[in-house]
Amino acid sequence: MNKNEVGTVILRVVLGLVFSAHGLSKFQEGITNAVGFFDSIGIPGFMAYVIALIELIGGIAIILGIGTRIVAVLFAVIMLGAIFTVKLSAGLLGNGQMAGYELELALLAMSIYLVFANKSVFSLDNKLFSSK
Template identity: 55%
Template sequence: MVRKEEWGSTLLRVILGIVFLVHGYTKFQGGIGYTVDFFESLGLPGFSAYIVAGIELVGGIALVLGLGTRIVAGLLAIILAVATIKVKLAVGFLGNGQMAGYELDLALFAMAIYLALKSKTFLALDHVIFRKKSVE
């Protein structure tokens, strides 16, 4: 029988996956050039925009499906930490009226860290592929 906590961690995984799937998709949909320019304005190499957008898009799909959850969540936590430090920290917790603050980034970071530390989640394809039958 599946415990409530297992349903909760599965919900976190799927919601985090959807959020990043959409974020990655919009970076490509609007033209990745805008994201490249923004990254360069922050002093980051332009090619890193492709890496981040790819991790968000493919990683989001992987989280929804439950594939490589710990690795993907760890990568997303790194992205969130860098985004918070490089961009959001300066505008404060709730933002400055022109840009959102880091409150959402902090919540997503906590979700990603939780999933990176959790060994398994319910309803994940990893269980089928790697024959994991029980959930902690």
């Protein structure tokens, strides 16, 4: 295992932790809050459930290394949606009333990296579907 593989594993685990924590918090704090917010910005409320499930289940999957590329694409789409529908008007670092899109941009970059990265030696995908 080389340094790039170690870095990829660290990136994958951190990304999964952040997304799973955000998904879990949506359910713990009451998903109806997220539904109301989505409705208020013109996105159908049911999408709050979809996003929260992708974040929670996808976060766990990416930590384990299951379907990493697919989950990373979903995360990238979510981050693009967050940036362009909510955060862009606040700017990169925020406007004093709302946080900027710096976190979303970092998570987007991490997700895109994982879309193109090789399978990690420390992933279930590699263990289950290895051709060796």
